[in-house]
Amino acid sequence: MxxxxxxxxxxxxxxxxxxxxxxxxxxxxxxxxxxxxxxxxxxxxxxxxxxxxxxxxxxxxxxxxxxxxxxxxxxxxxxxxxxxxxxxxxxxxxxxxxxxxxxxxxxxxxxxxxxxxxxIPELRLLLVSLVKALPQLGYVMLLLFIIFYIYAAIGSTLFAEVNATLWGNISISLLTLFRVMTFEDWTDVMYETMAVYPLSWIFYLTFIFLSAFAFLNMVIGIVVNVMEQESAKVKAAQDLANHEPTMKDLMHEIHALRKDIDNLKKQ
Missing domain, CATH: 1.20.120.350 (Voltage-gated potassium channels. Chain C)
Incomplete structure (x- = not known):
């Protein structure tokens, strides 16, 4: 006691x-x-x-x-x-x-x-949603890496002679592309290569469109979708926990049981 x-x-x-x-x-x-x-x-x-x-x-x-x-x-x-x-x-x-x-x-x-x-429950919901979104985000990251790798190979092949510090090999090219994706003085990199290859702006704009715009929105969409699912689950659990059967609910269940019994008797 x-x-x-x-x-x-x-x-x-x-x-x-x-x-x-x-x-x-x-x-x-x-x-x-x-x-x-x-x-x-x-x-x-x-x-x-x-x-x-x-x-x-x-x-x-x-x-x-x-x-x-x-x-x-x-x-x-x-x-x-x-x-x-x-x-x-x-x-x-x-x-x-x-x-x-x-x-x-x-x-x-x-x-x-x-x-x-x-x-704080809201912060837990955010973290749980992010963790549960990781499997789906993994495929998006894999596809993003493939895009990065292709563009890095192209950039290293075309622009290595322009600036070996930025495009000397594929690993350095990957870092340069990450800089471009995050818009960190990317125009300086573009104008430098455009001095030799005037149409190289196509390389940068298509890469930015695929990486920064398309894939970023995919990541946001996946996380938001998972967060909505988790919020719905939490709300359903709370509604179930707070639900107490009323006399009306009990009478409805009794009526349903009587109906089932009558149907069985008729059979």
């Missing part, structure tokens, strides 16, 4: 909106703390050292509250995000002052910012 009452209190704390906002605030503070440490000032280092321990202990307390609020403790670790949060919290308890573990400890504290993803 006492255990159930204690579990209910922890559940009340976990579901409290003020508590959730405070956790998000501490996560943001943790991110700011990582940036403050880069200034390497004695006063800032002293303040951040105490703040870092406060944040670590708070996260440990918060993950304990979430664990104790779970009615079935085994189900707590059925969630990937609970595993993720627990791992980040436990590893962040490694003392940063330890010379051997200092670099690892600081890196882990940087990753504490990722707890924002696990704590």
């Amino acid at each position: 006492k255990a159930s009452v204690l579990q209910a209190k922890f559940e009340q704390i976990r579901s409290n909106k003020v508590f959730e906002l405070f956790v998000i605030t501490v996560i943001i503070l943790s991110a700011l703390l990582v940036g403050a440490k880069t200034y390497n000032q004695p006063l800032i280092n002293e303040i951040t050292r105490y703040m870092d321990w406060f944040i670590s202990l708070f996260f440990l307390t918060e993950i304990t509250i979430r664990f104790m609020a779970e009615e079935n403790k085994r189900r707590f670790f059925h969630s990937f995000w609970n595993w993720f949060d627990t791992l980040i919290v436990l590893v962040s308890l490694v003392p940063a002052e330890n010379a051997d573990m200092a670099v690892i400890a600081r890196l882990v504290r940087v990753f504490r910012v990722l707890r924002m993803i696990s704590f």
Whole structure:
């Protein structure tokens, strides 16, 4: 009885909106703390050292509250995000002052910012959608690489004599094409080759159309489509969880059962 009452209190704390906002605030503070440490000032280092321990202990307390609020403790670790949060919290308890573990400890504290993803459902939805879109994106990336490779081979063959630094071999040509795709001073590259090959603008414009416009829109379309599917699944799960059968629903089911029984009797 006492255990159930204690579990209910922890559940009340976990579901409290003020508590959730405070956790998000501490996560943001943790991110700011990582940036403050880069200034390497004695006063800032002293303040951040105490703040870092406060944040670590708070996260440990918060993950304990979430664990104790779970009615079935085994189900707590059925969630990937609970595993993720627990791992980040436990590893962040490694003392940063330890010379051997200092670099690892600081890196882990940087990753504490990722707890924002696990704590905010909308961010989780974005990440899950992106991960689930990866198989479809893989085929788009493969086709994009083929386009890159073809254009790099053409560029290396035609423009190597114009500028060997940009078109000397196929690997350098791939980097140059990436620069063109991202519109980083690509006109300078184009005008340089146009001085020798006046029609080389066709090479650049067709490549930009295929890579930057067509394939980029395909990537966006795939991610948006997967995100819409995941949003629909989450909404359906929430509607199912919130649905409680009313007396009207029960009467409708009883009426349907009676109808089925009458049909069986007639047979």
